[in-house]
Amino acid sequence: MTQNIYDTPEFFAGYSRLPRSVEGLPAAPEWPTLQSMLPDLQGRRVADLGCGFGWFCRWARDAGAAAVLGLDVSENMLARARETTGDPAIRYERADLEALALAEGAFDLVYSSLALHYIENLRGLFQQVRCGLVPGGRFVFSVEHPMYTAPGRPAWTRDPDGRLAWPVNSYAEEGTRSTDWLAKGVIKQHRTVATYANLLIATGFTIARLEEWSASADDVAAHPDWAGADERPSFLLMSAQR
C-alpha cells in the first residue's frame, strides 16, 4: 500500500488547514483549468480517485452527475467527506489505489486530483481506469508537475538577473522522492511528462488535452507566498479518452 501520510496526525492537521481543504475547489488555483477539461456531467457516472474531503464529488453532483463514487485510502478524510453530505447518490469507499478494482464500464468519467504522484503501480491503475470507463469515457487527472517533483534537493535559486528560477535535475530518474511538506518524509513517485503520456497511450487512451499549470504574475502578486509559482509549472493536467 502507498504511504498513507494523510492519516498521520501531523500531516492531516496541516492538510486540513490548507485553503483547498477549508474552502474547497475555488481555493485550488488550478481548478478553473481542470474544470475546463471535464466533459458535461449531466446524468453521468463519476469516480474520483483520491477524493479527500469530497469537494469534487459534491461539485460533480451539483453539475448534474447521476452517481459519484469517491475513493480514498485515508479513513480520516473519508470520515469527514461522509459528514458533509447526506446525498445517497454519493458513495465514499476506502480503497488502496495501488490495487484499484473498478467495475467494468461502470463510469463515464474517472477524475483524480493530485493523488497519482503517490502511486507506484501507475500502469495497473491506468489499466483499471480504462476497464472502468465506457468506450468514449474520459479520464481527467492532475499531478504535481514532473519539473516540480524531479529534483532530489529542491530549492529556489536566482538567475543572473536576480529572477527566481527552479533548478531541475535527476529529471529522467523516475521513482521515489522524499520531501518535507506538512510532515517530514512524504513519499512521492516522480515520473516524466513522457511517461504519463506514453503510459496513457499504451493503455489504450487517446490524449485529448495536456496542460502545465503555472500561476500568473497576478496570482503571485496577490499571494506573496507563491513567489516563483509563475516561473515554472506546479501541476500537470491531462485529459484522455478511452
Added chain:
Amino acid sequence: MTQNIYDTPEFFAGYSRLPRSVEGLPAAPEWPTLQSMLPDLQGRRVADLGCGFGWFCRWARDAGAAAVLGLDVSENMLARARETTGDPAIRYERADLEALALAEGAFDLVYSSLALHYIENLRGLFQQVRCGLVPGGRFVFSVEHPMYTAPGRPAWTRDPDGRLAWPVNSYAEEGTRSTDWLAKGVIKQHRTVATYANLLIATGFTIARLEEWSASADDVAAHPDWAGADERPSFLLMSAQR
C-alpha cells in the same frame, strides 16, 4: 521569414564543424530514440522540414523510401546537400517554413529534426503538415525541450548537494528567446510541452508517442563537455498520426 542564421558565415562555419554535421545521424545522440519513433519507410513518400545537409533524406532512401523531399531555408545547406547525392528520388528545395505549402496528401511521413523551435507560425505549419499527409500518415519531429528553451538567462547551477541543476524560469512565457550559440543573437521560439501537444491535437493529429531525451550517465562520462545533459531533457520528440 524566420531569421536565417544558418546562412550567416560565423554560424554556418560553426554548425558545419559539429559532429552531427560532419558524421551525420550517428553523431546525433537523440537519433536512436527518434529513429525508433519512425514508421517503416519501405515505398513511402517522405518530406524533411529543415533538412540541412540532407543526412536524414539519404538515410530515408537507404531505409527504402520511394521519394524524399528535403526543404530548408538555407542556401548554403541545400548546396552542400545537393553535392552529396545524385539520387534522382531525393529532391531538395528552398522553402520558408513560416509559409510552408505542401501538396495535399503527397506524403506518408513528414519529419523534422531541431527546426521547429525557430518557427513563429507553428499553427500554420502544423496545418500544412496535416494537409500534406495521407490519412494515417505520420508526423515525427524533434525540438529543443521547452525546459531548455524557457530561461531567458540560461546558466547551470548546483543544488545543495553540489549536483548540477538547470534553473528553469519564465516557462509559461512563450515567444522569442535570443541566445548565443555558435553566433550571437540566435532567435528561437520558446513553447511549452502543452502547446506542442495541444496544437497537434487541435490540428487533427493523434499523439502516438512523446519522448524527452536526456543523455545517460554513460553518455556524459564519455563526453565531459555534455556535463548536465543527464540532469534535464535536451530534446522533445513527438510522433503524431493524421
